[in-house]
Amino acid sequence: MAFKVLYLDDEPVLCELFAELFSSAEVEVNVYTDARKAIDAARTSPPDIAVLDYRLEEMNGDRVAQLMPARIPKYLVTGDILVSPEYPFRGIFSKPGHLREIENLIEEGLKRKSAAPGTESSPNLQTTPGLGSPA
Amino acid sequence: MIPQISSQEFRELAELLDIGLWKYNLVERRLEWDTSIYKRYEVDPTAFPSPGDFWRMCLTQESLARAEREMARVYAGALEYEATYEIRLPSGQIRHVLARATVIRDDKNRPSHMYGLNLDVTEHTRIEQENAKVVAQMQEAQAIARVGSWTFDLATQELAWSNELHKIYEISEEEPKTKLYQLYRSRVHPEDQARLDECVRRATETGEGYVLDYRLTLGDGRIKHVQGIGRVTFDENGKPARLGGTCRDRTQEAELQQLLDLERAKSVQRARMSSLGELSAGIAHEINNPLAVIDGSVELLLRRSGDARNVEERAETIRGASQRIAKIVRGLKSFSRPHDETVFASHALTAILQDALVLVEPKAKGRNTRILTDVKSDPRLYCDRLQVQQVLINLISNSIDAVQDRAEKWVKVAISDESGATVVRVIDSGPGISAEVRGKLFTPFFSTKRIDEGSGLGLTISKGILDAHGATIGLNTSFNYTCFEVRFRGGAASHGV
Numbered sequence: 001m002a003f004k005v006l007y008l009d010d011e012p013v014l015c016e017l018f019a020e021l022f023s024s025a026e027v028e029v030n031v032y033t034d035a036r037k038a039i040d041a042a043r044t045s046p047p048d049i050a051v052l053d054y055r056l057e058e059m060n061g062d063r064v065a066q067l068m069p070a071r072i073p074k075y076l077v078t079g080d081i082l083v084s085p086e087y088p089f090r091g092i093f094s095k096p097g098h099l100r101e102i103e104n105l106i107e108e109g110l111k112r113k114s115a116a117p118g119t120e121s122s123p124n125l126q127t128t129p130g131l132g133s134p135a
Numbered sequence: 136m137i138p139q140i141s142s143q144e145f146r147e148l149a150e151l152l153d154i155g156l157w158k159y160n161l162v163e164r165r166l167e168w169d170t171s172i173y174k175r176y177e178v179d180p181t182a183f184p185s186p187g188d189f190w191r192m193c194l195t196q197e198s199l200a201r202a203e204r205e206m207a208r209v210y211a212g213a214l215e216y217e218a219t220y221e222i223r224l225p226s227g228q229i230r231h232v233l234a235r236a237t238v239i240r241d242d243k244n245r246p247s248h249m250y251g252l253n254l255d256v257t258e259h260t261r262i263e264q265e266n267a268k269v270v271a272q273m274q275e276a277q278a279i280a281r282v283g284s285w286t287f288d289l290a291t292q293e294l295a296w297s298n299e300l301h302k303i304y305e306i307s308e309e310e311p312k313t314k315l316y317q318l319y320r321s322r323v324h325p326e327d328q329a330r331l332d333e334c335v336r337r338a339t340e341t342g343e344g345y346v347l348d349y350r351l352t353l354g355d356g357r358i359k360h361v362q363g364i365g366r367v368t369f370d371e372n373g374k375p376a377r378l379g380g381t382c383r384d385r386t387q388e389a390e391l392q393q394l395l396d397l398e399r400a401k402s403v404q405r406a407r408m409s410s411l412g413e414l415s416a417g418i419a420h421e422i423n424n425p426l427a428v429i430d431g432s433v434e435l436l437l438r439r440s441g442d443a444r445n446v447e448e449r450a451e452t453i454r455g456a457s458q459r460i461a462k463i464v465r466g467l468k469s470f471s472r473p474h475d476e477t478v479f480a481s482h483a484l485t486a487i488l489q490d491a492l493v494l495v496e497p498k499a500k501g502r503n504t505r506i507l508t509d510v511k512s513d514p515r516l517y518c519d520r521l522q523v524q525q526v527l528i529n530l531i532s533n534s535i536d537a538v539q540d541r542a543e544k545w546v547k548v549a550i551s552d553e554s555g556a557t558v559v560r561v562i563d564s565g566p567g568i569s570a571e572v573r574g575k576l577f578t579p580f581f582s583t584k585r586i587d588e589g590s591g592l593g594l595t596i597s598k599g600i601l602d603a604h605g606a607t608i609g610l611n612t613s614f615n616y617t618c619f620e621v622r623f624r625g626g627a628a629s630h631g632v
Contacts, residue, residue, distance in 0.1 A: 011424055011427075013452060017428065017431035017434075017452075018431070021431060021434060021438075055420060057503065059503070079419065079422075079426075079427065080416055080417075080420045080423075081415070081416050082416065095423045095426065095427035096423060096429070096431075097430065098427065099427075099431055
């Protein structure tokens with residue numbers, strides 16, 4: 001079973017680049033420019049990780065995170081200088097440069113998955129906000 | 136027949152004219168008084184048949200000294216005697232007397248005696264003293280107010296200056312009057328001479344008065360700022376006869392004004408910097424997003440360098456992203472200026488609005504607020520582009536803040552021509568402005584925002600900028616929404632170059 005990544009950004013080019021960079025036989029990438037559609041997708045088919053842009057058209061990434069299932073590990077990316085989200089994100093990455101951080105996340109996720117085949121990919125433990133990858 | 140005046144008639148005439156007669160024997164040094172003078176000194180002739188000592192007693196020390204000096208002149212050969220005395224009468228009254236006498240010589244040409252008459256000049260002296268007092272008062276007032284005055288008689292070409300005018304021009308009162316005009320000319324700043332000459336020429340020819348601010352250059356290179364006011368007095372034929380005027384030293388005031396102008400320019404500059412600071416988060420986002428696009432594209436290029444179509448597509452994406460960054464940087468540049476000066480020129484208002492929108496749209500986007508425009512005309516304004524842009528950014532940015540708690544978040548900028556005036560309206564979906572707040576909108580440091588969100592100077596500075604443009608700003612309450620309205624006067628003043 002592939003490692004599932006959800007990416008939400010209102011910038012279509014960034015979504016496209018994200019999909020091209022990270023899609024592989026082992027990684028399934030689903031990109032969204034619309035927050036509502038991303039929330040629906042996360043509810044019906046929860047990804048292993050969700051990467052959410054902060055500035056979106058209808059609502060911000062903070063709000064989107066609150067509306068997605070709690071057990072999905074979520075990461076925030078932003079081009080803003082300062083954001084202070086209410087939601088306890090696993091990590092906050094700045095644009096540009098966020099792609100390398102996400103690549104690391106995916107690699108770690110893949111390693112965990114191969115180390116424990118058949119188990120749930122995302123760890124169910126709730127971690128403190130702002131921490132990077134789970135221990 | 137020539138009528139002869141008898142001594143009785145003469146005495147009556149003297150009394151009528153209020154003249155006192157006396158005789159002084161220069162050889163015996165003895166004074167004799169006519170009855171007319173005894174009366175004047177309020178004494179009986181029988182009490183002082185030889186009135187010399189009494190006379191001396193009546194005179195003040197100073198008057199006596201004057202009389203003695205004059206007498207010495209007579210003994211030295213002078214043909215006439217003239218002195219003024221201040222006398223104290225037995226009743227305590229003080230009188231001023233002018234004494235004049237002719238020296239009579241004997242057959243050996245030696246001065247033998249004087250015939251004299253006394254005139255009571257008390258009233259005359261009083262008026263003179265009053266005049267001196269008025270002049271002193273005027274001089275004091277001129278010194279306090281730093282106003283000098285002058286008159287110029289067109290017929291005699293005589294120029295008269297007050298003391299204070301000498302002080303303002305720093306020309307000594309000792310200078311001969313004939314040199315005054317040349318000295319005055321040399322003091323007027325070379326750049327202001329033509330303007331002042333023109334005012335004076337017109338005043339002389341047409342009788343038109345003037346008010347002119349000009350400068351003086353003083354010996355050591357100091358500059359004084361003065362205001363000259365000139366007025367013409369006409370003769371009975373209606374022709375200009377006399378030029379008169381005042382000159383006020385307004386150096387302190389001019390220097391304060393310069394400081395004030397500088398401070399105002401600085402505060403406009405500071406407000407611009409602070410609004411840039413406020414917008415910077417959004418602007419950074421607007422740069423970082425395309426940078427992320429470039430970053431991702433380069434990554435893909437490196438990973439799939441063999442794919443020609445990929446190279447072309449990515450390069451195109453990178454170019455698009457670079458252009459987006461360039462646009463926002465241009466926006467920043469359009470809002471910057473190396474110095475504080477004001478630069479007026481003709482500009483299309485819509486171009487200024489576009490520049491403003493580039494900087495304020497990222498903030499709107501970050502706050503999920505739509506900015507709409509409704510441009511019905513594209514007037515040209517004679518204005519300082521940057522300052523008008525600053526006003527637009529301030530109004531739009533305020534509106535974005537005002538709609539944050541609303542379900543519907545939008546700001547609309549409308550430009551229209553209304554009976555010759557250019558009207559810019561910034562309307563928003565906010566809750567409106569309470570009557571209480573309305574009165575304080577343009578008051579410095581008044582703000583409805585938190586202390587870290589607004590300086591309370593935005594609208595005050597916007598109003599200051601618009602005042603300098605002859606434009607007005609106010610709240611238009613005829614709309615259902617909050618509407619700030621800016622009106623630029625129409626016509627050549629604002630549209631022409």
